[in-house]
Amino acid sequence: MSRTRPSPTGATDPTGSTDPVVAVRDLAVDLGGSRILRDISLEVHRGEFVALLGANGSGKSTLVRTLIGVLPPAAGTVRVLGADITRRAGVPWQRIGYVPQRSTATAGVPATVVEVVRSGLLAAGMLRPPRDADARVRRALERVDLADRAHRAVAELSGGQQQRVLIARALARDPEVLLLDEPLAGVDAANQASFARTMAGLREDGVTVLVVLHETGPLAPLISRALVLRHGAIVHDGEPPPAAPGHDHDDHDHLHPHGDSRDEHWAEERAHGGDRPTGDRSAIRITPGGLA
Numbered sequence: 001m002s003r004t005r006p007s008p009t010g011a012t013d014p015t016g017s018t019d020p021v022v023a024v025r026d027l028a029v030d031l032g033g034s035r036i037l038r039d040i041s042l043e044v045h046r047g048e049f050v051a052l053l054g055a056n057g058s059g060k061s062t063l064v065r066t067l068i069g070v071l072p073p074a075a076g077t078v079r080v081l082g083a084d085i086t087r088r089a090g091v092p093w094q095r096i097g098y099v100p101q102r103s104t105a106t107a108g109v110p111a112t113v114v115e116v117v118r119s120g121l122l123a124a125g126m127l128r129p130p131r132d133a134d135a136r137v138r139r140a141l142e143r144v145d146l147a148d149r150a151h152r153a154v155a156e157l158s159g160g161q162q163q164r165v166l167i168a169r170a171l172a173r174d175p176e177v178l179l180l181d182e183p184l185a186g187v188d189a190a191n192q193a194s195f196a197r198t199m200a201g202l203r204e205d206g207v208t209v210l211v212v213l214h215e216t217g218p219l220a221p222l223i224s225r226a227l228v229l230r231h232g233a234i235v236h237d238g239e240p241p242p243a244a245p246g247h248d249h250d251d252h253d254h255l256h257p258h259g260d261s262r263d264e265h266w267a268e269e270r271a272h273g274g275d276r277p278t279g280d281r282s283a284i285r286i287t288p289g290g291l292a
């Protein structure tokens with residue numbers, strides 16, 4: 001099943017290419033002897049902001065981990081920024097940012113914020129960070145509103161702040177494509193609002209974003225396209241779900257349990273061919289200053 005679509009912006013990469021940033025063809029992935037992803041074909045173009053939705057266990061993380069070369073395809077091809085992701089040597093890793101799920105990445109890390117962010121600059125095969133490392137780290141921390149915590153131990157920060165440190169680590173590379181796995185999970189309203197501001201800035205800069213979400217929450221106005229997975233296959237590729245009223249309010253705590261979110265219900269409805277729930281996307285706007 002091919003899902004080819006033109007670039008929404010006609011934007012080119014620094015080499016002048018209009019090739020898709022992500023191009024997946026007939027992908028299958030097996031884990032533990034079971035087929036987890038099947039018949040996945042999709043293209044993501046420069047500047048798109050794509051939400052990857054679906055119920056628990058539908059294969060969202062597996063797809064993202066395949067896109068960054070952690071999991072090998074059982075069938076099909078995966079190209080990111082023009083490179084075959086399975087041929088590790090040829091992949092431009094420094095142009096790809098990845099933010100893993102927080103719980104698996106920061107537990108027990110005895111390092112300062114600066115050290116963690118700086119580690120994002122160590123590309124494969126490189127022992128030393130680039131010359132402008134300090135400036136990049138500073139810029140990345142400013143982008144996630146953590147410049148004032150630079151020399152604190154990561155373990156002393158709140159969960160939501162630790163998540164923002166991981167985002168800064170990915171942003172220190174100035175990536176052209178950023179993949180994030182459930183960045184909103186368990187994050188309070190203030191940290192979600194900060195995260196949404198960071199993402200709005202990236203979208204304005206034309207960074208291509210693919211983000212795994214259980215609910216779109218404060219990111220709803222930024223999302224240009226939704227992919228919905230069900231049992232390892234794409235069952236919807238197109239219009240994102242409507243913004244849920246109340247998710248743009250600072251006092252909304254966003255701590256819905258997994259499997260019970262509004263967008264997950266919407267994703268399930270799409271999978272079954274049901275109608276969209278009503279909602280007013282026009283209630284939230286992107287303004288030059290961020291979210292309104």
Ligand SMILES: Nc1ncnc2c1ncn2[C@@H]1O[C@H](COP(=O)(O)OP(=O)(O)OP(=O)(O)O)[C@@H](O)[C@H]1O
Pocket residue numbers: 031032033036054055056057058059060061062063
């Ligand atoms: N290492 C593994 N071995 C066997 N099965 C696995 C492995 N990792 C994941 N799975 C299975 O693959 C399926 C997809 O898991 P995945 O984590 O990609 O789903 P998900 O959509 O990201 O779920 P969640 O929303 O709960 O994070 C699940 O059924 C899971 O149990």
